[in-house]
Amino acid sequence: MSHYRVAESKREEFRRYLEKSGVLDTITSVLVQLYEENDKPDNALDFIKAQLNGAGPDPVDSEALRTELADLQQKYDRLMGENKELRSRLMQYEPLPDAGPAK
Known part of the structure; x- marks a missing residue:
């Protein structure tokens, strides 16, 4: 029981x-x-x-979102590489902020 x-x-x-x-x-x-x-x-x-x-989500929508995500990831990677290159080029012309005034 x-x-x-x-x-x-x-x-x-x-x-x-x-x-x-x-x-x-x-x-x-x-x-x-x-x-x-x-x-x-x-x-x-x-x-x-x-x-x-x-x-x-609809499977068709999911596939479209995956494709868009892959495209955006490639664009992000490309822009990050471009940003890194531009920063290094800029450093050739501008002194580091902590270097102090030039004499």
Whole structure:
């Protein structure tokens, strides 16, 4: 009998965890959306997955973002190299700030 209470206690603790983290509300919302669909989808599981994953990026958008990131990284590297070269050229014409006045 005490084993039953421990299992029930763990189950209740897990339920509170799901409730606190918003999982129960989200799942309930998705199930309500499915219930309210006039044209029920052929595959309910795919519908649920799509609704739960709806906040994630579209794979096409992800690829476009990866391409843009790679282009921007190349531009950044090129500009950093140019900056380094210009700084070294500038140092030939201007003394270091801590060298003091020239006599």
